[in-house]
Amino acid sequence: MTALEVRNLHKRYGHHVAVNDVSFAVEEGEIFGIIGPNGAGKTTTVECIAGLRKPDSGSISVLGIDPAKGRAEVRERLGVQLQESSFPDAIKVAEALELYSSFYRDPADWRELMERVGLTQKRNAHYKALSGGQKQRLSIALALVGNPKVAILDELTTGLDPQARRDTWSLIERVRDTGVTILLVTHFMDEAERLSDRIAVIDGGRVAAVDTPAGLIAQASAVQQVRFRMRQPLDKGVLTELPDVTDVEITEGRWLVTGRGQLLSSVAGALARAQVVAEDLRVDQRNLDDAFAAFTGRTPEAREPSERRGD
């Protein structure tokens, strides 16, 4: 069943088109990632889904409800952790959870949730005294305190150390295992690849691709590269004349062969026929960073969230 559907979404700020005809659907129980360069329109899209911004045109359905019309109903079913959530410094962990749970008709047991995100020991700590990871876990707990069917997580692990990131990922996987559908906006390719069942790449306000992480990588891997070292002399033409090869570069005995199709076996066969021995022969493994670069023409960067402007 479809938990979330965005169709032909358009949103502009003044003359600037932030979201330009975005469509995608998220199935119930999925973790659906959204990746894209800075300013691609990711946050604007999720803010429209959360009912925090009004789309100029297009339709959004959250569990069958239009967030622009049924804001209260959507609020009951949708948990939102947006970028840079901040709370009063003096509020205590348990107080924040109890307060937020009072906003919902059918909230989760906030004490159990506090335990689940590992903050029970910190129940009486003030917000300002929490570490970055603890603040992050509190904001995740607050996104889940209303017992949502769908949760939106934006910049889930920005600013966290590697261990805290891995802990947060495990937490999100456990949340998904309880049946919550998750929309995850992230700048981190490892995070998107590890957590997402499917990913939308958004670029310039448009969806450039939607697929599983492996599917995106495969789409981007049409171009392959084989590297090796070789001490013996070899005419470059032995490789450039192969139909699968598009380019051959040689730098101080290091060969880099670019091509497509059955590149590795073509190259290995040609080297064997020429009776030369290649050392350290390897195929470059493609990952989601390469897919991101292929779809957006840019390299993903790990960064702190940009300064955001008010509406």
Ligand SMILES: Nc1ncnc2c1ncn2[C@@H]1O[C@H](COP(=O)(O)OP(=O)(O)OP(=O)(O)O)[C@@H](O)[C@H]1O
């Ligand atoms: N309140 C606003 N007023 C005017 N322009 C805005 C506003 N919010 C966002 N924009 C612009 O709209 C475009 C899309 O921004 P959005 O925040 O949705 O992108 P994003 O993909 O989430 O970016 P980032 O990865 O940097 O958070 C950007 O060019 C941004 O500068």
